[in-house]
Amino acid sequence: MPKRPDYISWDEYFMGVALLSAMRSKDPSTQVGACIVSPEKRIVGVGYNGFPSGCNDDDLPWEREGAFLETKYPFVCHAELNAILNSSGNLKGSSLYVALFPCNECAKAIIQAGIVEIVYLSDKYADTDAVKASKRMFGQAQVRLRQITPSGKRLVIELKV
Numbered sequence: 001m002p003k004r005p006d007y008i009s010w011d012e013y014f015m016g017v018a019l020l021s022a023m024r025s026k027d028p029s030t031q032v033g034a035c036i037v038s039p040e041k042r043i044v045g046v047g048y049n050g051f052p053s054g055c056n057d058d059d060l061p062w063e064r065e066g067a068f069l070e071t072k073y074p075f076v077c078h079a080e081l082n083a084i085l086n087s088s089g090n091l092k093g094s095s096l097y098v099a100l101f102p103c104n105e106c107a108k109a110i111i112q113a114g115i116v117e118i119v120y121l122s123d124k125y126a127d128t129d130a131v132k133a134s135k136r137m138f139g140q141a142q143v144r145l146r147q148i149t150p151s152g153k154r155l156v157i158e159l160k161v
């Protein structure tokens with residue numbers, strides 16, 4: 001019997017895991033997932049944006065605007081950082097699949113962890129200083145950047161066998 005022809009590609013698989021992880025996020029406006037992949041194509045870390053462990057999701061704000069301490073920004077742990085912190089072992093030479101282009105704070109952690117490639121979908125904050133700083137650091141550290149063009153392909157997961 002020939003092999004099944006309609007299996008998903010590596011990029012679709014790893015970005016799919018990043019997007020599935022994002023579905024765990026409780027952020028009402030932007031859900032981000034990240035998946036770190038070793039040079040041997042093994043998943044070595046996943047994460048999504050959320051408040052730190054032990055911090056109550058219902059007590060901290062999800063607002064985008066207002067006084068800094070009344071917004072989510074000082075509290076939320078970014079998907080990329082969570083994926084790095086959740087990972088097991090050495091990330092040197094690995095790739096990071098992420099739904100949204102990483103901010104400057106994540107870029108620092110990504111570079112320091114030894115990740116050498118970023119594969120991303122959205123760059124919706126490209127005009128912000130955070131992303132400009134991030135790209136400057138990635139350029140100097142020779143981290144490869146690869147944007148996946150959304151194909152519109154639907155990866156459907158049904159919770160049944």
Ligand SMILES: O=c1ccn([C@H]2C[C@H](O)[C@@H](COP(=O)(O)O)O2)c(=O)[nH]1
Nearest residue numbers: 027029030032049078079102103106
């Ligand atoms: O590198 C990044 C940048 C942002 N995030 C998270 C942080 C927030 O939860 C959302 C952004 O919210 P907006 O309402 O779109 O400002 O994305 C991340 O995980 N990684």
Ligand SMILES: [Zn+2]
Nearest residue numbers: 078102103106
């Ligand atoms: Zn970030």
